[in-house]
Amino acid sequence: MSELLPFSYDVDGELLSGVYGDDPGGDPGAATVVLLHGAGNGSKERLLPLLAEFVARGCQGLAFDFSGHGESTGALGELSLRRRFEQAVGVIGARVPVDSPLVLVGFSMSGQTVADLAGHYGERVAALGLCAPAVYGGEAWDVPFGDGDGRFSELIRTPGSWRGAPALDALRAYDGRAVLVVPGADHVIPAEVTDAVTESLAARAQFTRLELPDADHFLGLRFRDHADDRREFVDAVLTGLGDRGWTATRAWVAKQLPAGAAVRDSRTLYGGWSSQMRRLTLDDGSGVVLRSFVKPFFRYHGPGLLAREADVMTLLAAREGVPAPRLIAVDADAEHCDHPSLLMSLLPGRVRVDASEEDLERRLDLLAGQLVRIHEVVPEKLPRDYQAWTSPERVRTPGGVLWERAVDVIRRAAPAYEGCFLHRDFHPGNVLFEGEGDELRVSGVVDWVETSWGPADLDVAHCSTAVALLYGAEYGLGFGERYASLGGRRLAEGREHLYWRLLDALGYAGDAGKLAGPWRELGRGDLAAGVLGGRLREYVGGLLERYA
Numbered sequence: 001m002s003e004l005l006p007f008s009y010d011v012d013g014e015l016l017s018g019v020y021g022d023d024p025g026g027d028p029g030a031a032t033v034v035l036l037h038g039a040g041n042g043s044k045e046r047l048l049p050l051l052a053e054f055v056a057r058g059c060q061g062l063a064f065d066f067s068g069h070g071e072s073t074g075a076l077g078e079l080s081l082r083r084r085f086e087q088a089v090g091v092i093g094a095r096v097p098v099d100s101p102l103v104l105v106g107f108s109m110s111g112q113t114v115a116d117l118a119g120h121y122g123e124r125v126a127a128l129g130l131c132a133p134a135v136y137g138g139e140a141w142d143v144p145f146g147d148g149d150g151r152f153s154e155l156i157r158t159p160g161s162w163r164g165a166p167a168l169d170a171l172r173a174y175d176g177r178a179v180l181v182v183p184g185a186d187h188v189i190p191a192e193v194t195d196a197v198t199e200s201l202a203a204r205a206q207f208t209r210l211e212l213p214d215a216d217h218f219l220g221l222r223f224r225d226h227a228d229d230r231r232e233f234v235d236a237v238l239t240g241l242g243d244r245g246w247t248a249t250r251a252w253v254a255k256q257l258p259a260g261a262a263v264r265d266s267r268t269l270y271g272g273w274s275s276q277m278r279r280l281t282l283d284d285g286s287g288v289v290l291r292s293f294v295k296p297f298f299r300y301h302g303p304g305l306l307a308r309e310a311d312v313m314t315l316l317a318a319r320e321g322v323p324a325p326r327l328i329a330v331d332a333d334a335e336h337c338d339h340p341s342l343l344m345s346l347l348p349g350r351v352r353v354d355a356s357e358e359d360l361e362r363r364l365d366l367l368a369g370q371l372v373r374i375h376e377v378v379p380e381k382l383p384r385d386y387q388a389w390t391s392p393e394r395v396r397t398p399g400g401v402l403w404e405r406a407v408d409v410i411r412r413a414a415p416a417y418e419g420c421f422l423h424r425d426f427h428p429g430n431v432l433f434e435g436e437g438d439e440l441r442v443s444g445v446v447d448w449v450e451t452s453w454g455p456a457d458l459d460v461a462h463c464s465t466a467v468a469l470l471y472g473a474e475y476g477l478g479f480g481e482r483y484a485s486l487g488g489r490r491l492a493e494g495r496e497h498l499y500w501r502l503l504d505a506l507g508y509a510g511d512a513g514k515l516a517g518p519w520r521e522l523g524r525g526d527l528a529a530g531v532l533g534g535r536l537r538e539y540v541g542g543l544l545e546r547y548a
Helices: 045-056 079-093 112-126 150-154 166-173 191-203 219-225 227-238 247-256 295-314 360-375 401-408 454-469 472-483 494-508 512-521 530-547
Strands: 005-011 014-021 030-037 060-064 102-107 125-131 175-184 205-211 263-268 274-283 287-292 327-331 342-345 420-422 431-432 440-445 453-455
Touching: 005 079, 014 045, 014 079, 030 045, 030 079, 030 112, 045 060, 045 102, 045 125, 045 219, 045 227, 060 102, 079 112, 102 227, 112 125, 125 191, 125 219, 125 227, 166 191, 175 191, 175 219, 175 227, 191 205, 191 274, 205 227, 219 227, 219 263, 247 263, 247 287, 247 295, 247 327, 247 342, 247 494, 274 420, 295 327, 327 494, 360 420, 360 440, 360 472, 401 494, 401 530, 420 454, 454 472, 454 494, 454 512, 472 530, 494 512, 494 530, 512 530
Parallel strands: 030 060, 030 102, 102 125, 125 175, 175 205
Antiparallel strands: 005 014, 014 060, 263 274, 274 287, 287 342, 327 342, 420 453, 431 440
């Protein structure tokens, strides 16, 4: 193993102290690992064993002290998030060959710096390691840290100031290998921040969330003192490094293609929330779609979800009127892939969630008519019974009389119903359209992992909620009438129908804004969290007035 050697770097009159190492007999084009310490009394010293572990695996590597830390000069109070980023860019520019892939590892405050660097270096970044990371609101980026009671401290201590942090968008855009290390007890980083980072990384990255139940926030010290944890982390970060983490999945996909075919290009399909969707273009110009469950919750439930979707695709392949994808292959247990995955045919058309008034009414009629045809499917083997996605005990509301009345409606037992075949997640984001004007038609219905047996009211309710949030409460309130007028199954009346409507709508009461991210990717930048919250309130109020 190479000896770790010291270096220094002059920036803005300050001398930054660092160490680097490489394998003398290794690949000169190997990735360079950059380790970035946290705030306060953080320094490179506690990271040296981790650096040595990366170098021992054939990487080049470096760690340095930000100004005001460790052996570097400068005053800590004059440092800022911007200066941290600029110092890291300076050191990388001076010490790392321009063609060397980067592996960026940040602890605590350097989670923000890693996100800034990932946005700056783009495709050059092969992997990220985020260890109990922090992210901050954009207004804090230029503000000097000061002595602990100044403007920077005031900004970052403001409740919820991290929401909408630019770092979260940068992590959401990243599509390489990413490992998030979460200690069992973190007294510094709120769980909400960790969950937001998880959501962002799971959007496109080949993501692993590594839990260390016995660790606390100071993961640099943990890796220094616990060799097994250190090795597990390095193993995770370097998994599939040459393929941005997707080595196993790429190999599996290649085996499912026709003889002689190969993937020419991969493109993320936007608008999803539970899984990553990619269009894979083959060398003959045709395409297939790959679904991968990466989020920890959905990865855990992936075997059941994907097995169900594979069964439904097989069922619908022999039926007219429901344009579902054709199943190509499924690896529900991730026996061969990096994550539970399903490969399916590419359907024509595109998702339409725009608010264009020119064809909105026709699109809503087509949605309702398609749902009627879904409910006409009668399988030989019934799918599982529907599952409610909220309950009176789990509902989180903004508070007030309106919400109390709504929650009271779903406190009683579910009404009796005549069951039918449910998509269970039918909404505009899971429907493809092609054509224009009178030629506009539904060309595909996707996302069959939640298929269930239950009341038609529940599918109507779910689509109605989405329509209300996308286009306004009046459209959501009227969707049931569209469905009925096009020959849909008989819906419940009065308070019984209200029960199903609110059982769905209240699932978004605590955070309607979580849909803003996927819909923003589809061009609906107008749907800020506040707008969605206001529309949901108006929709729930309209339901109570109409059906209660």
